[in-house]
Amino acid sequence: MQWTLVIPLKALARAKSRLSDTATDAVRPGLALAFAQDTVAAALACAAVDDVAVVTDDALAGRELAALGAWIVPDEPGGGLNAALAHGTAAVRSRSPECAVAALNADLPALRPLELARVLDAAAEFPRAFLSDAAAIGTTLLAASPGRELRPAFGTDSRARHRASGAAELLLTAVDSVRQDVDTGDDLRAALALGVGPRTATLAAKLLIPGQPGT
Ligand SMILES: Nc1nc2c(ncn2[C@@H]2O[C@H](COP(=O)(O)OP(=O)(O)OP(=O)(O)O)[C@@H](O)[C@H]2O)c(=O)[nH]1
Numbered sequence: 001m002q003w004t005l006v007i008p009l010k011a012l013a014r015a016k017s018r019l020s021d022t023a024t025d026a027v028r029p030g031l032a033l034a035f036a037q038d039t040v041a042a043a044l045a046c047a048a049v050d051d052v053a054v055v056t057d058d059a060l061a062g063r064e065l066a067a068l069g070a071w072i073v074p075d076e077p078g079g080g081l082n083a084a085l086a087h088g089t090a091a092v093r094s095r096s097p098e099c100a101v102a103a104l105n106a107d108l109p110a111l112r113p114l115e116l117a118r119v120l121d122a123a124a125e126f127p128r129a130f131l132s133d134a135a136a137i138g139t140t141l142l143a144a145s146p147g148r149e150l151r152p153a154f155g156t157d158s159r160a161r162h163r164a165s166g167a168a169e170l171l172l173t174a175v176d177s178v179r180q181d182v183d184t185g186d187d188l189r190a191a192l193a194l195g196v197g198p199r200t201a202t203l204a205a206k207l208l209i210p211g212q213p214g215t
């Protein structure tokens with residue numbers, strides 16, 4: 001099965017607020033963009049992915065991610081993450097009604113295309129399925145097969161909500177790169193240890209973040 005991914009991205013100036021102890025206000029927007037660029041580039045390189053739609057109102061991020069090959073959907077509802085995902089899913093299905101869709105966070109800078117393909121292949125066995133984040137509290141990916149509604153319930157404790165909604169939890173090993181979202185300084189160090197994409201690596205090296213090879 002081939003998938004269309006819907007990736008939500010907050011305005012960069014407001015993004016990654018929980019990284020404020022690790023990265024200053026001046027640096028955080030660029031870091032959030034680097035995470036999104038590495039996430040989108042890895043998603044587009046995944047053999048199971050046909051298309052990537054990014055739901056964002058951020059003009060700079062929109063330009064940079066379109067240059068990588070993503071389709072930019074304006075965040076017209078402006079009603080937060082789940083409204084953005086519902087809107088993005090409706091937009092991709094108005095273009096391609098029978099497509100399989102999966103929501104993926106934009107803060108997965110260590111994402112590896114082969115691991116993403118394993119997760120999507122496993123998700124194809126279920127009407128709806130999800131992958132919990134590295135902390136085992138949230139969600140990094142929620143998938144809906146053709147003809148199924150996504151019904152996103154991201155946010156604090158979303159693992160429990162997605163489970164309660166009837167989505168199958170994907171219990172796979174060796175897919176750490178798909179689970180390692182970056183909300184805190186510790187998350188960033190964990191992602192750097194897994195190995196991040198080139199934009200995040202360059203920025204992290206400049207910031208001399210401990211844990212980066214060579215620092
Ligand atoms: N389009 C859109 N994306 C959002 C919105 N809120 C969050 N996101 C995205 O959803 C994913 C998870 O977001 P959060 O963890 O809530 O926010 P964050 O900016 O990553 O981090 P914090 O500010 O620390 O909460 C990230 O890819 C965000 O960019 C929104 O209102 N609109």
Ligand SMILES: C=C(OP(=O)(O)O)C(=O)O
Pocket residue numbers: 081133137138139140153154155156157158159181183
């Ligand atoms: C929005 C979510 O992610 P985060 O951990 O980034 O808040 C979530 O897990 O549903």
